[in-house]
Amino acid sequence: MVTEIERAVALLKRGELVAFPTETVYGLGADAANPAAVAKIFAAKGRPADHPLIVHLPSAAHLARWAREVPAEAERLAAAFWPGPLTLILKRRPQVSDAVTGGQDTVGLRVPSHPLALELLAAFNGGIAAPSANRFGRISPTTAAHVREELGERVPLVLDGGACPVGIESTILDLSRGTPVLLRPGAIGAADIARVLGRAPETAAPQAEAPRGIGSETPRVSGSLDAHYAPRTPLQLVSSDGLLFALRNALVAGEKVAVLAPTAQAISHDLVAWKQSPSEPAGFAHDLYASLRELDALGCARILVQQPPAGEAWLAVNDRLRRAAAGSGEDDET
Ligand code: TXA
Ligand code: MG
Numbered sequence: 001m002v003t004e005i006e007r008a009v010a011l012l013k014r015g016e017l018v019a020f021p022t023e024t025v026y027g028l029g030a031d032a033a034n035p036a037a038v039a040k041i042f043a044a045k046g047r048p049a050d051h052p053l054i055v056h057l058p059s060a061a062h063l064a065r066w067a068r069e070v071p072a073e074a075e076r077l078a079a080a081f082w083p084g085p086l087t088l089i090l091k092r093r094p095q096v097s098d099a100v101t102g103g104q105d106t107v108g109l110r111v112p113s114h115p116l117a118l119e120l121l122a123a124f125n126g127g128i129a130a131p132s133a134n135r136f137g138r139i140s141p142t143t144a145a146h147v148r149e150e151l152g153e154r155v156p157l158v159l160d161g162g163a164c165p166v167g168i169e170s171t172i173l174d175l176s177r178g179t180p181v182l183l184r185p186g187a188i189g190a191a192d193i194a195r196v197l198g199r200a201p202e203t204a205a206p207q208a209e210a211p212r213g214i215g216s217e218t219p220r221v222s223g224s225l226d227a228h229y230a231p232r233t234p235l236q237l238v239s240s241d242g243l244l245f246a247l248r249n250a251l252v253a254g255e256k257v258a259v260l261a262p263t264a265q266a267i268s269h270d271l272v273a274w275k276q277s278p279s280e281p282a283g284f285a286h287d288l289y290a291s292l293r294e295l296d297a298l299g300c301a302r303i304l305v306q307q308p309p310a311g312e313a314w315l316a317v318n319d320r321l322r323r324a325a326a327g328s329g330e331d332d333e334t
Helices: 004-013 035-045 060-066 072-081 115-124 144-154 190-197 240-252 281-296 312-327
Strands: 018-020 027-031 054-056 086-091 106-110 171-174 181-184 235-238 257-261 272-276 302-306
Touching (some): 004 018, 004 027, 004 115, 018 144, 027 035, 027 115, 035 144, 060 072, 060 106, 072 086, 144 281, 240 302, 257 281, 272 281, 281 302, 281 312
Parallel strands (some): 054 106, 235 302, 257 272, 257 302
Antiparallel strands (some): 018 027, 086 106, 171 181
């Protein structure tokens, strides 16, 4: 009998797409060495073709096949955090296709820790290019059902590995510039990286936002566009006091509202849908995208999210929430 993994490998080798679970979010995978296959990712996502993709590897031993320089700091981080939710940006080998790198001189690489992803990568024994398996600009999928909702028949096979344990995308660290630069915060924080490297990474200056869809300049990290991770319902970040105030206003206006807050439901009302969020960062991240999807589907006038505390532990979650608030409520993006 042909196993799901064998089916997946056969599809990838034929240049087809396969969605698979990682510990962060579900990825939409293609053979990274096959530019025609990689092109199908952009078509399925509706994503501009100049956005670079992460190449997923079976192990750190594959690094040198994709990166022309593997600095000692990359080796140390790989030893410390792989398999795991850390993507390293390194100078690419010349044979790495422009379809993967968006024409840049660097390539994003990571070894994911989800057992199904590792099984798939080991069986494929090559690099799998995979962005998050959502339509461009939308909320990343953290279950196989989310992938189906997003992409439907655009993807011939979705490997089901249950809910992703981390729930938000990997930390991205650029090691191609001499100084390590944190491009996207994630479950592995700057302090974790500093412990291994003996120096703290710099943080990328926030990029000026190009007009959405048109993009006068190619973003180095598409996750740095504020249009990302967004529900269709307008999302508003509020303080705990602000939440009660906004709720009262909505009810006076007769608007249906959804709430995501760490406290138990404060107001019982037909017009209020309340979802309690975990009060620590890992749990919050784990549930975040599934909760936003659920609340987005209710047809509310707005989603009110109580802003989590500031501070390092909440950095990645606050980053995604800020983008969700900035990009929400718009009609289909490109
Ligand atoms: O957790 C994750 O990273 C998930 C899972 C599937 O691995 N993937 C993911 O992929 O979030 P995606 O494409 O949605 O986001 C990857 C980010 C993009 O913002 C992209 O611009 C950036 O990585 N990236 C990829 N290659 C890059 C490069 N060479 N230089 C700078 N940024 C790069
Ligand atoms: Mg994405």
